[in-house]
Amino acid sequence: MEHPEKNKDNQPTTHHISSYKEHFGTLVTLLLLTFVTVVVSVFGANLATLSVATALLIATVKVVVVAYYFMHLKYDLKLYSWLVLLVIVLFVAFTVLTAIEYINR
């Protein structure tokens, strides 16, 4: 989605300025997710495999929040989001396909 405040030349003067409030809100979200991760791992200790998956899932949500708000992907050109997605897909595809190869033998 193109933002109206951005002109064709993408000059820095027309860039979106995130508010202090938005940054603070992002931090609160990240701290809450951290709290959830710690609770899941401490109280879910007997559910070993479940807590591994849950901890990694929450970490991934945190990473998306950091990239989307703090790293400004929300307001940048869509190109950046596509490139990030490309790198992630490459990494996950390699990891998962290798694991499947190994497990199925």
Next chain:
Amino acid sequence: MEHHTGFVLPNSGHNRDAEASKLGMWLFLFTELLLFGGLFIVYMVYRYMNHDAFLMSSFELSPVMGTINTIVLLVSSMTIAMSITAIQKGNTKTAIKLMSLTVFLAFVFLVIKYFEWSAKIHHGLFPGMEHYTNLPKGEALFFFLYFFMTGLHAFHIIIGVIFIGVVISKTKKGLLTSDNYSLNENAGLYWHLVDLIWIYLFPLFYLIH
């Protein structure tokens, strides 16, 4: 910027390209992601092969220290993001204060890390030490990966401190302003990447029991 030479640059004299600069930084960050990605794959494979040993060893780490450091890095990510808002609004002094606060938090992180490493080294768990050498293979692997991965991450924190330090100095000199803040943004992007990597390191080493 008007010049009297009769020649006007097609870019109106601004010999910089904020978008290209940012794209260059992102491309560098991708190489960093794949560097740590490779290390995470190594961790994954050895953890799969030495499940119980990794589990036992992870109890040696302090989740309290890890949680405090996670909070410290998240807050520092906010302060650097806010410093960019400040410089965009032309509040140079606020931007400098927020960047300095980020550097301070980076040092807090490193001090906590120092105490953690010291405790492990005191127990002889650093690769090459006597206790480490006598550990079963799986546990030795866990500590090797712990020191290598958190060590490489701490190295990135130090580079980040230097990077932000340079930006603070340039901002003080008035070289970076509300219409030229690419370097501030790039330092911010780098700092967030360091935070991102820690977001995965923390549960993988400290929390997965």
